Amino acid sequence: MHVAVLLFAFALTGTTLALDNGLMRTPPMGWLAWERYRCDIDCENDPKNCISENLFMDMADRLAEDGWKELGYVYVNIDDCWSSKQRDDQGRLQPDPKRFPGGIKKLAHYLHNRGLKLGIYGDMGKLTCMAYPGTPLDKIELDAQTFADWEVDMLKYDGCYSNAMEQELGYPLMSKALNATGRPIGYSCSWPAYQGGLPPKVNYTQLGEICNLWRNYGDIQDSWDSVLNIVDWFFENQDALTPAAGPGRWNDPDMLIIGDFGLSMEQSRSQMALWAIMAAPLFISNDLRTISSGAQSILRNEMAISINQDALGIQGRRIVKEKSGIEVFWRPLSKNASALLFFSRRTDMPYRYTTSLSKLSYTAGSYKVCVYRLRRDVYRVSTWFTRGERVNFGKQG
């Protein structure tokens, strides 16, 4: 019965909607508050870190002044806990007046003046996940227009406090409503994460037509275990997921936690490399005012970013999974190039891994190889491997 309803809804909505906002032809990049700042609204005790316009302006300053913007990190995205607990007299969402005294539109201007974009958060349901006012079906058009009036550039539309049937209606409806405002607003849908992330419950064809990106799976936490759990899920289900991705439509394994408290430098490099292979949105969630130079250098790595942002927009796959704990990932790139990632899950020490072109499904031939080493001493090597030569990636591969 439940499935029948879903199929019906798919059929209904699939014909009436298509996302055609021209946005996010490569995975969006920017900063998103949630993982690092959660619902910290205690501005009295924690004025520098509470969810407030000051926090977002501080991050905007850092993105604009410290060279992040030029690398592509242009979104500054508000997450939950920004709003007042009540809508205004006219039923519109409004920011908490103490924490956002200038209002969202002024904040958007602050960002736009610096060449940045503003993202905001809503929830397809009665309440947001942290129990602020949601955007249920009857408020979608109003709230979409409010966001457009505020000159917001992106919306993350969460799914707490709604049921599957409401979501079936609400996510396409918000897509339509955003388009109807005439303002290009990137649209991030949490819908598939609430559906378990996989077909047949999730219709990725439809998602690609209505959303620019979507969260397929649970929230990332500040730990390596969480990163590995996400990576496992995405690559175990790569056959279902990778076809869904492409320019303007991205699977979103959630934020980068590089620069926070839970990852070593090597683990940070691994997350950056894996997110590049996955063609994942790159949303930093840390304190850009105090981030270490080590974490910065990883987030700023131009090879990783260029792979992530490749114009073809094909999501990469895991192609080798060794008993030794070594895994190899591959992503086809434009200009007849491709990216290979050699990843070690070992917890003993660097491991010597030897492989061959044929094992990696490359034909014999001459290749120009650029190496970005994940473990220690980041460096690049450009060299030519002659025909049929075995490619040995060395001790710290």
Place this chain on the structure above:
Amino acid sequence: MHVAVLLFAFALTGTTLALDNGLMRTPPMGWLAWERYRCDIDCENDPKNCISENLFMDMADRLAEDGWKELGYVYVNIDDCWSSKQRDDQGRLQPDPKRFPGGIKKLAHYLHNRGLKLGIYGDMGKLTCMAYPGTPLDKIELDAQTFADWEVDMLKYDGCYSNAMEQELGYPLMSKALNATGRPIGYSCSWPAYQGGLPPKVNYTQLGEICNLWRNYGDIQDSWDSVLNIVDWFFENQDALTPAAGPGRWNDPDMLIIGDFGLSMEQSRSQMALWAIMAAPLFISNDLRTISSGAQSILRNEMAISINQDALGIQGRRIVKEKSGIEVFWRPLSKNASALLFFSRRTDMPYRYTTSLSKLSYTAGSYKVCVYRLRRDVYRVSTWFTRGERVNFGKQG
């Protein structure tokens, strides 16, 4: 039957042996090869990192020249895979001639000339864990004498390839044999780890009489999960373990993995602080030639080291375990001082934790407080809390 044999052996050996070498009145500190370098004997491909005299001399140079020695890190300890696969003509252990062409005695002199000490590895059994020649019962006196002849300062005596009864005899016998050489040799016993680590199988009274330190639990791996697993085990069993520790006799939760690949800076600070509270031996196992300044500053933290090295030698305990993931550890120190450690297992963000003197079992009064912050921005505060004042350790406690 098995237990009866053990009890008999205890009774037999308990009366005949006592470790009285005067060593390690505070937990030993130094460098130990295993966690970082394992059994890497591939000197052809990996000359800088293979288990060889060059590696130990390199580490000795760093300890002596970079100021580690002055902080107390004086042992340079060889682990498994140092020896030839065969004993020599006279039945003595001998180092692999290719990797230790100068021999162990010369290496010991190299260290002694720099104010350092040499540790070596043996195994109470037919073979070491990596299948090099072990030191079974009939070789104990010979090998103890060989180590003394080489002017070795410490022995880690592992327990692979032996049964419980052999271990019951062998560990005390090696203690006696080391003492009989006349050379003070610190004695690290892996015995309790092979017995499950807990009474009644483990007799900690006897261990304190025959060993300077002992491994109670499994090997540490290069991951935060491994650190937490070890911490959990030690503090869940603190009632059995803490009474065993004292000057000259230490529980050993295994090496510090700070400076390797698996810990973030905050996790590294946590391991250092937890090992200080535990009165644990501080054996670094990383590449001191390339260690980051961040990891160095943690391993060199003088407050953590001074707590670890406190003359009373009382092992600390966990005194609070909150549902929020905050735990508090406490260690009594000399000069009427004590150490408190506030530890967060959370993976979301820094957490505001408020507590009181009474909850921490401190009486109302005036205390001089030094704070070493674990998360970010390491700093120290010295201040006086007046009578009855609530101690609030702040947002990033």
